[in-house]
Amino acid sequence: MAGTIYKKPILFAVVVTVGILIGTAVMMVFPMLTPQMHPKLQNLNPYTALQLAGRDVYQEEGCFYCHTQTVRPLKAEVMRYGEYSKAGEFAYDQPFLWGSKRTGPDIARVGGKYTDKWHYKHFNDPRKLFQGSNMPSYGWLADRQVDAKAAEARMNALGFPYTKEEMAALSDKTKLDALVAYMQSLGHAVPRKPRPPMIAKGDMNPLAGDMNAVAEGKKVYEMNCAACHGVDAKGDIGPDLTDKEWLYVVGPVGDDTLFFTIADGTKKDMEFEGRRAKGGMPSWGEFFGKKKIWSLVSYIRSMEEKE
Amino acid sequence: MAEDTSYEWKPVKGFALSGLFWGAVSVLIGLIISIQLWKPELNIAPFLTYGKLRAVHVNGLAFGFAVAEIFALSYYMVQRLTRVPLLFPKLAMVQLYIFNAAIVAAAVSLLAGMTQSKEYAELEWPLDIGVVILWVMFAVNIFGTIIKRKEEQMYISLWYLIATVIAVAVLYVVNNLAIPVGLFKSYSIFAGVNDANIEWWYGHNAVGFVFTTPILAMFYYFLPKSTGMPIYSHRLSIIAFWSLVFAYLWTGAHHLVYTPLPDWIQTVGIAFTMFMIAPSWGSVVNGYYTLAPDWSQMKTNYLAKFFILGITFYGLQTIQGPTQGLRVVSQLIHYTDWVPGHVHMGTMGWVAMTVGASMYYVIPKVYNTEIYSVKLANTHFWFVLIGQLIFSITMWILGIQQGAMWKAISPDDGSLSYTFMESVVNNYPYWKMRTVGGLLFFVGLCMFAYNIVMTVLRAKKIPAPAGQGR
Numbered sequence: 001m002a003g004t005i006y007k008k009p010i011l012f013a014v015v016v017t018v019g020i021l022i023g024t025a026v027m028m029v030f031p032m033l034t035p036q037m038h039p040k041l042q043n044l045n046p047y048t049a050l051q052l053a054g055r056d057v058y059q060e061e062g063c064f065y066c067h068t069q070t071v072r073p074l075k076a077e078v079m080r081y082g083e084y085s086k087a088g089e090f091a092y093d094q095p096f097l098w099g100s101k102r103t104g105p106d107i108a109r110v111g112g113k114y115t116d117k118w119h120y121k122h123f124n125d126p127r128k129l130f131q132g133s134n135m136p137s138y139g140w141l142a143d144r145q146v147d148a149k150a151a152e153a154r155m156n157a158l159g160f161p162y163t164k165e166e167m168a169a170l171s172d173k174t175k176l177d178a179l180v181a182y183m184q185s186l187g188h189a190v191p192r193k194p195r196p197p198m199i200a201k202g203d204m205n206p207l208a209g210d211m212n213a214v215a216e217g218k219k220v221y222e223m224n225c226a227a228c229h230g231v232d233a234k235g236d237i238g239p240d241l242t243d244k245e246w247l248y249v250v251g252p253v254g255d256d257t258l259f260f261t262i263a264d265g266t267k268k269d270m271e272f273e274g275r276r277a278k279g280g281m282p283s284w285g286e287f288f289g290k291k292k293i294w295s296l297v298s299y300i301r302s303m304e305e306k307e
Numbered sequence: 308m309a310e311d312t313s314y315e316w317k318p319v320k321g322f323a324l325s326g327l328f329w330g331a332v333s334v335l336i337g338l339i340i341s342i343q344l345w346k347p348e349l350n351i352a353p354f355l356t357y358g359k360l361r362a363v364h365v366n367g368l369a370f371g372f373a374v375a376e377i378f379a380l381s382y383y384m385v386q387r388l389t390r391v392p393l394l395f396p397k398l399a400m401v402q403l404y405i406f407n408a409a410i411v412a413a414a415v416s417l418l419a420g421m422t423q424s425k426e427y428a429e430l431e432w433p434l435d436i437g438v439v440i441l442w443v444m445f446a447v448n449i450f451g452t453i454i455k456r457k458e459e460q461m462y463i464s465l466w467y468l469i470a471t472v473i474a475v476a477v478l479y480v481v482n483n484l485a486i487p488v489g490l491f492k493s494y495s496i497f498a499g500v501n502d503a504n505i506e507w508w509y510g511h512n513a514v515g516f517v518f519t520t521p522i523l524a525m526f527y528y529f530l531p532k533s534t535g536m537p538i539y540s541h542r543l544s545i546i547a548f549w550s551l552v553f554a555y556l557w558t559g560a561h562h563l564v565y566t567p568l569p570d571w572i573q574t575v576g577i578a579f580t581m582f583m584i585a586p587s588w589g590s591v592v593n594g595y596y597t598l599a600p601d602w603s604q605m606k607t608n609y610l611a612k613f614f615i616l617g618i619t620f621y622g623l624q625t626i627q628g629p630t631q632g633l634r635v636v637s638q639l640i641h642y643t644d645w646v647p648g649h650v651h652m653g654t655m656g657w658v659a660m661t662v663g664a665s666m667y668y669v670i671p672k673v674y675n676t677e678i679y680s681v682k683l684a685n686t687h688f689w690f691v692l693i694g695q696l697i698f699s700i701t702m703w704i705l706g707i708q709q710g711a712m713w714k715a716i717s718p719d720d721g722s723l724s725y726t727f728m729e730s731v732v733n734n735y736p737y738w739k740m741r742t743v744g745g746l747l748f749f750v751g752l753c754m755f756a757y758n759i760v761m762t763v764l765r766a767k768k769i770p771a772p773a774g775q776g777r
Contacts, residue, residue, distance in 0.1 A: 006461050009453045009469065016470050016552055019476065023556030023579070027510045027572060028481075036569050037501040056492075060359025060420030072565035074638055076714040079723055087567035090499030094486075095425055098503055098566060102642040102709075103344070105727040124644065127347070130734035136343075136350035136357060157488045224726065289722030 037279050041088035041117075042087065044189035045063060046160040047182075049170055052148045054182025056154070057175045058097065061138070067104035069186070079286040082109035082192060089189045104135055109187035112267070115280035119180045129227040141176035197261050198285055205255040207294045208301070217299025220292050224284070233303055238281065242303045247275035258297045262288070308495055313392045315382070316673040316760035322379035323666055323673075324763070325407055325744025331756050336364045338745045339507035345738040347597050354418045362417040362455035364512065368654065369427060370438070371410045376662045377471070378406070378445060382607030383669050384464050384528050385449055389456030395448050402444040409437045420723055421491045425506045425621040427513045428482050432493045435483045442479070446472045456718040463544045467524035470552050482509035507650030519621075520551070520656050523590055525665045526618060530597060533610035533668050539596035547589030554586065556577050561632035564641060573634075580632040594618040601728060609684050612665030616692060624649070639714070644704020644734070650697045655737030655748055663755055665689070674766035683758045690751025705737035 006011050031037045047055060058064070071077055073084040085108050088098055114122075122129050124139035148170040155162050207213035221233070228238040235241070246253045247266075257272050265283035269276055284293070328340055343349045343357045350356040385391055393399060413430055416422075422429040430438065449472055453465060482505055485493035485716065495502050527544065531537055538544060560568060560576025594615065600605060604611040627649055671678050678684065712733065715724035 006466070007459050009450065009461060009465075012461065012466070013450070013469050013473060016466075017473050017477075019549070019553045020470075020556050022553065023558075024477070024508065027557050027560065027575065028505055031504060031569065031572060032497075037504065038498075039500070047686070047721065059424040062362055062420075062422065062424075063357065064424055065358055065361050068642055070566045072567065072638070072641075074714070076716060076723060079716075080713070080727070085567050087500045087569075090503075090567070092498065093448055094498045095423065095495035096499055096501065096502040096506070097424060098563075100426065100642065101644075101646060104731075106642075107516050120678060130728050130731075132728055132735075134344055134347045134731065134734075135351070136347055138352070140352045150492070154488050154494075157486050158494055285722070286724055287723050289717060289720035291720060292722075 019258065036087075036092070039086075039088035040091035041086060041189040044089060044091055046158075047091045047185065048161050049151050049155055049160075049166050050146070050173060050178050050181045050183075051185045052154060052158070052160065053151050053170065053173070053175070054178035054180070054185075055097075057141065057179045059183055064097045064099040066099075066101060066135070068099035068102050068106045069108045070098040071108050072220050077106075081106045082187070086190055088186070091097065092158070092160070107183070107186060109192075109234065111186040111188050112279070113265075113282050116180055116184065118280065119183055121237060123179065136257055138176065138179070140178060142174045144175040145179050146173045146175060167204060189261050193284065195264065195283075197260070198290060199256060199259055201256055202254070203256050203259070205294050205297050205301070207291075207298050208255070213295045213298040214302045216292070217295035217297070217302075220288065220296055221299055224287075225296070233300075241300050244304070247272055247277055249275050255297055257304050258300060259293055262293050262296055270292075314386050315393040315399070317394035318396060319379050319383045319669065319673050320402040320763075321400065322375045322382070322406070324525055324759075325373050325403065325410075325672060326375025326379060326453070327666075327756055327759060329367055329375060329410055330750060332368035333364055333371055334745075334749050334752055335368030336360055336367060338742065338749050339345045340364055341738065345735050345742070359418050359420065360441040362422060363414050365427070366413055366417060366429060367410070369513070370413065373517055373658065373662070376666070377517070377651065378402070380525050380529075380662070380665050380669060381445075381449060381468050381521065383673065384524065384617065385452050388462045388465055388528070389452055389459060390458050391452060391455050393448055393492050394451035394455055397442055398657070399448055402441055402448075405444075406441055407436065409434060409441065412437075416678065419491075423483070423485060423493060423495065423508075425482065425495070427510050428479075428506070430483075431491060432483070432485050432487050433490060435479070435485075439476075439480065442472075442476055445760050446476065451586075462528070463538065463541075463548065464524040464528040466548050467520045467527070470548075471516050471524070472519045474512060474520070474552075474556075478509045478512050478764070480514065482506060500569075503563055503566065504568055504572065507557070507559040507562040509559070509561060515555040518653060519555075522621075522658055522661050526590070526594065526614060526661055529610075529661075529665045529668050530594060530614045530618075531616070534598060534601070534604055534608060536597050536600060539593050539599070543589050543593050547586045547593065550589070551583070551586035554582050558583060558632075561637075564632065564634055564637040577632045577634070580629045580749075584625060584629050588622060591618050591622035591625075609681055609688065610664050611665060612626055612685075612688055613660045613667070616688075617657050617660035617664065620652055620660065620695075622651040624657055627652070639710035641710075643709040643713075644702045644737070645710070648702025648706060649697065651702070652699045655691065655698065659691060659695075659752075660688075663691075666759060670762055671766075674763055674767035676762060679758050679761035679765060683754050685752045687758065689747050690754065692747070692749060694744045694748030697747065698741050699744075701737050701740045701744060705734060708733060 043276050070085040071081045078084055126133040126135040150168060151170055152167055229241050230236045230238060244250050253273055261272060262280060263285035266277035266279050266281040268279035276292040340360045382393055382399060413434055416431060417429060421431045423431060449468060455663055472546050484496045485494045486496055497505050526657055527538060557579035558576050560572045561580045564573055598611060598615060605615060631640060667684055712725045712730040717724050
């Protein structure tokens with residue numbers, strides 16, 4: 001009779017063990033034995049010693065409690081963060097750091113989005129860049145040296161390649177340097193598809209001369225752009241917007257170039273009207289839409305005129 | 308009865324009071340980090356930042372509070388249900404000392420940033436070994452005592468305890484496998500997608516076999532004991548037990564919906580998660596029908612109130628959880644504050660109420676006295692209930708708002724309606740409200756702690772007349 005199992009603790013324990021091992025075998029052990037759980041994208045690189053040191057800081061400080069590192073294949077999410085995450089992007093992640101909560105934004109694609117200077121300033125005092133931010137300040141990490149000796153042992157433990165020079169260079173790096181290097185390493189294994197252009201080349205600002213557009217542009221500027229370009233737009237992390245210089249060359253640029261710079265951001269060596277960008281401007285097209293971007297162009301033009 | 312005097316209550320007392328202490332400290336830390344979320348200046352680097360304290364809060368409550376009370380109440384139940392004293396009482400006392408030393412070491416190491424960075428498995432490898440040793444000690448005493456038992460039939464609570472002992476051992480050992488680099492650092496032996504799958508196979512079942520099965524063991528034992536009503540249906544408890552134990556291990560992937568984890572694993576995980584409603588509600592229904600012949604106890608017996616509200620939150624939790632697993636719901640609320648709202652209904656509602664009531668029952672028994680104040684226990688009940696409801700409901704509302712703001716697209720030009728920062732700014736009033744809920748809960752918990760401590764102190768001062776000990 002089946003009821004006797006409740007009088008036989010050892011038999012009972014065996015049946016329970018078998019019971020829990022069935023689900024375990026199907027959902028955990030079996031997938032582990034198949035290649036689908038061990039994919040690696042072709043242009044995925046192991047972490048450098050500095051990046052790994054930064055990843056260790058990311059773990060130590062519990063950053064993963066507030067930031068995720070996986071973009072879901074949902075329309076708004078891809079717009080906000082970039083291409084959705086692929087299984088083959090995480091082959092060197094021991095442990096994975098996908099996280100489970102977005103108190104801050106996802107950072108799977110943050111690498112290259114901002115300049116190093118932006119990151120230092122932001123870690124130092126997040127509220128300088130985002131007034132409403134509740135992220136703790138991490139400027140104190142600049143007073144902590146990376147432990148070069150430990151770094152070598154850690155690289156060896158994970159089997160990542162490194163050079164002697166790379167290790168020697170670690171000795172004058174701080175934990176903040178390492179953390180910034182880690183931020184910049186994130187999310188490059190998947191090629192970033194260019195978005196179809198939002199306007200045609202040569203388009204002129206349809207809102208030119210509209211004073212309401214200047215006011216609207218000023219509002220958008222203050223909320224989103226002032227942190228990097230300064231409240232007076234005289235430049236800080238990003239360049240001065242009130243002068244005649246555009247992308248390091250003095251001389252006028254078309255409305256369309258201003259539009260594209262705001263909408264798509266800049267990457268190193270991108271070309272705009274023969275000018276070469278150094279990179280570091282994030283793309284805002286997904287957030288602002290055409291009208292707000294043209295308003296911004298109006299606002300920038302209004303400042304130029306005052307000069 | 309003559310055999311009563313030979314029961315070993317010392318480990319029960321030790322673990323119960325240790326757990327109470329760690330629980331109070333960890334809830335206080337929870338209160339502090341809830342304030343840090345809306346007052347970032349309160350992050351004091353390097354040790355007292357949110358990223359460090361959150362780990363201490365969660366581990367303090369999972370290991371310091373829940374596991375300690377599981378040890379305490381299991382050692383009580385196993386002696387009562389087998390009608391023999393604990394087989395190795397000295398081992399249990401050694402376990403108690405190691406346990407407290409391990410909790411101190413765990414807190415210090417987490418504040419120092421030593422973490423494996425896997426949720427519920429943060430502790431570094433030397434402490435993992437300590438946890439395994441403690442668990443083996445627990446297993447030896449539980450199994451040893453059961454094997455030596457005088458009561459032939461094993462009661463439901465013993466089934467759940469056996470399942471707890473086995474499942475936690477398997478889960479904990481596998482998920483914590485790591486490559487050590489020195490004493491304070493290790494890297495997971497698993498990588499990427501596979502690591503994620505193993506972590507949430509573990510993570511969800513840590514919830515299952517720490518916050519569910521041992522708590523159900525308490526529920527099935529202490530509800531009938533404190534109300535005098537036998538469990539409504541033995542057959543229902545059999546069905547609920549086996550289906551829960553079988554299905555739980557399949558469900559972890561619902562934590563990884565829409566991640567790069569292969570779709571089939573997500574889908575099977577979601578399907579089993581939906582199935583889990585059945586065994587969960589088996590216990591809920593059994594609990595309600597147990598008290599059904601005499602609902603007046605909800606007014607007259609404060610313990611009945613705790614247990615019935617506790618199982619109610621278990622029921623709500625096990626409806627809400629599977630709903631969240633569905634892709635259509637997950638896409639909206641995953642990664643939002645909805646999730647801490649969900650988690651805290653389970654912990655502050657189901658776990659804290661059931662454990663609290665069990666302790667109200669056990670402490671007077673093992674100290675051979677009466678509870679210090681029933682009135683205070685009633686006040687405790689209302690504070691933790693209202694505190695928890697404010698916490699959870701606030702977070703659910705906020706979670707839906709966050710999810711909606713993140714996905715909102717302007718109908719005019721198809722651009723995103725809100726920047727991330729705009730969604731953060733929207734959080735502040737809700738986060739403050741959560742702190743209010745947490746504060747009420749903490750005050751309730753302090754009443755509980757005071758009541759227990761006074762019960763203990765009074766028992767030591769005025770020994771109860773001989774023959775009253777049970």
